[in-house]
Amino acid sequence: MDARGRPRRTTPVMAQEEKDGYVPSEVEAKWQRLWEERGTNTFTREELENAEDPFYNLMMFPYPSAEGLHVGNIYAFTGADVHGRYQRLRGRTVFEPIGFDAFGIHSENFALKIGTHPMDLIPSNVRNFTRQLRRIGGMFDWKHSVDTTDPSYYKWTQWIFLQLFDAGLAERKEAPVNWCPSCMTVLANEQVIGGACERCGTPVEQRRIAQWFFKITQYAQRLLDNLEGLDWSDSTRKAQANWIGRSTGAQLHFPVLDGDGAETGTTIEVYTTRPDTVFGATYMVLSPEHPLVEEVTDDGLRAPVYAYIDAAAKKDLVARQKADKTKTGVPTGGYCRNPATGESIPIWIADYVLMEYGTGAIMAVPGHDARDFEFAREFDLPIVRVVAGPDDDAGTPLDEAYVGPGRLVNSGPFDGTDVHESVEAVTTWAAENGWGEPKVNFRLHDWCISRQRYWGPPIPVVHCGECGPVGVPEDELPVILPRVEDFKPDESGISPLARVEEWYRTTCPQCGADARRETDVSDTFLDSGWYFIRYPSTDFDDRPFDAALTQRWLPVDTYIGGNEHAVLHLLYSRFLTMVLKDLGHLDFEEPYDVFRAHGLIIADGSKMSKSKGNVIVPDPIIEEFGADTFRTYLMFLGPYEEGGDYRPQGIQGPFGFLHRLWDTVVSAGDGSPDPDVERKVHQTIRQVTEQIPALGYNTAIAAMMECLNVVRAGGRDAVRAEIEPLVIMVSPFAPHLAEELWQRLGHGGGVFDGARWPDFDEKKAAEEVVQIAVQVNGKLRATITIEKDTAEQEVVSAARSEENVARHLEGKEERRVVHVPGRLVNFVVE
């Protein structure tokens, strides 16, 4: 006998015990096989079409790297899968697809590095990912998977390009772009992190190349406005709002002056958020790329001006965009008039002014802008105070830019007015006098989708000498990416496809003349910008998405993914959805009703990533403990939306929990439940039912552990009625184990087909007695156990008669007694 009075596992019964013991690998293999045979997780087209109460559970599809999934990836998918399985147990028809985001520079670079071809590399990576994803027991609909590199998928990616092209939302223009000299490609602004390449960390340079852009800026206001109504993680919405970067201010016109101080007729346009400080604008700065540089530059100063511009153009964006470097610049010798003061002010050129934002020119107000102040100090330009703080007057000298509140000074008719209030007044005044108007500006730039690389969908355009760029007709899609052995990019900045003459030589679809295909491929964010619309419709190869299916399944009910895509992917997919709606292809404009960002798995103090060298491979862990234990452990680590520290030893907790659950269930008998145990079970149902949909997985698991401890307390044997609800509740976390136990409990259908989420009975969950804390002056002096709903008087007198309480009350004057029913009694004494 062991300490609980149960027969010990002695050698003679070992063989039999072993047969009934929990062997995760067997259970998991069995149920994965059965799910597949029964089609438990997959839908037919008809099932999708007729689904009742559909729930679209989406997770961010992975990029199939050669290394395989790491623990961080598994964490993301498991958390989303738990959510989907829970919804299914609540009776929803849950569609949970998965796919592969397999195009892109990452794969291409890896293929180059190991000397293979992406077309060979990707299928083997996909096979490995598929194996791993099956192994963790996700409820994935493998019949509706997508692979962005499959022509049957990118045919429709190209179709989407053509929709934008035809609608005038795709535009080819020569533009300064971020050029990564290591990856030898153009990067979107969003892929430049702190001035360096997102992938390889190499400082990015500027180049001017003709590129395709999607005009996402036309949608900036709508993308911003809609954020308001989305049920998304707050941090994600804030990040998007920041990225869109709306600001309000004014556009002001500064007349250029000739050598005699007369207006030339040209004006320099500036954008400012602080038109109220216009009286303090003591000089003007143009960005080096500004079109008026030539016109305003004095003949005598052309040499230094051009030298400065050349240097700026060569400088990479890191050096250029470092805020903390010393300001550089050069005077043009030209002047313009400050329209507020009427004074003539010098025009300078400096690279701290960016051509990409606003008008590419600023009015410099050194008194009240830190950057202008620094520049003015550097070049000895006049600094005028136009805002006085509470302790200042008009003459108080400035030793740094003053950006605080105050009233205007040295500002003509506006002297004495509050700065903030005068923004509007000054703008109105400027408008009345014809030198300005209110203006809204966005930081968001148009989306550059061109990539001078090989591993992506060819942009479906033909360049014709007569007709210009012409879209490839829809019935000629897809434009197949040819297999090219030499796909290494070179310094030319031209796509490798431009070396494949037999591929790019074609005829113009419009006039039939000799023409040339576009040799750039598109950005992977275009592939991933619409995959969720494709999933339900993968049974159709004659349309990108079926209207009826889309109507039934979209928008996505819940999208769970990493916050690293808070800005790019989520913004682009919102944009594409809006465009498709405007073009009449969709009847909704926001793709994801609910978005939740999961946290990060931290190993050795930082996020798990290959570059940090702290990647943990899941396969051996699953081998040793089983997928169910691993899933449960990951979800138990910490709050799902905050992530957690990965500590290998911690897996022992969930491992023991699942084993004890198994033992309890297989030895459970019939009979009526113990009332105390039943109460705990109902309390647990209530708790878990609240916590799972709120992604409080860690506390839901803790509640179940606690419940099992009560069920087994003192070594008692459980009865089935006590333990069945626990089997269902644990099933989103440990689906294989739950299926097996469910079957052993004698149920015919599987948990995910037959079982329904348990209901809790408020009456059965109610406690009859409560513990009341007794405090004297807020300090705990005793705890009393008393029947629930006892009258206040009785509670207080019971509290007062506690020995330890009485001692603290003795000889003191009672001022007040605070009674919080069911919680505490606090005696406030002298």
Add this chain to the structure above:
RNA sequence: GCCGGGGUGGUGAAAUCGGUAAACACAGGGGACUUAAAAUCCCCCGCCCGCAGGGCUUCUGGGUUCGAGUCCCAGCCCCGGCACCA
């Protein structure tokens, strides 16, 4: 600099509305059962003084309150994102 999220035992973490801080686990210690180990079970486990009991404790300092991890003010530190954006 700006915008988010944080700071609680040796560790991961709990704590509805302001109401018994540390649930649930890991690690550690002790014990039972074992020839032994594994497994299992029981007990202890924030710090200090201890017989009872008491004092202290949720980054720091103030405040509000009968009562603050939770609310308010000021500051420090960590993580993530953005950043010469006018």
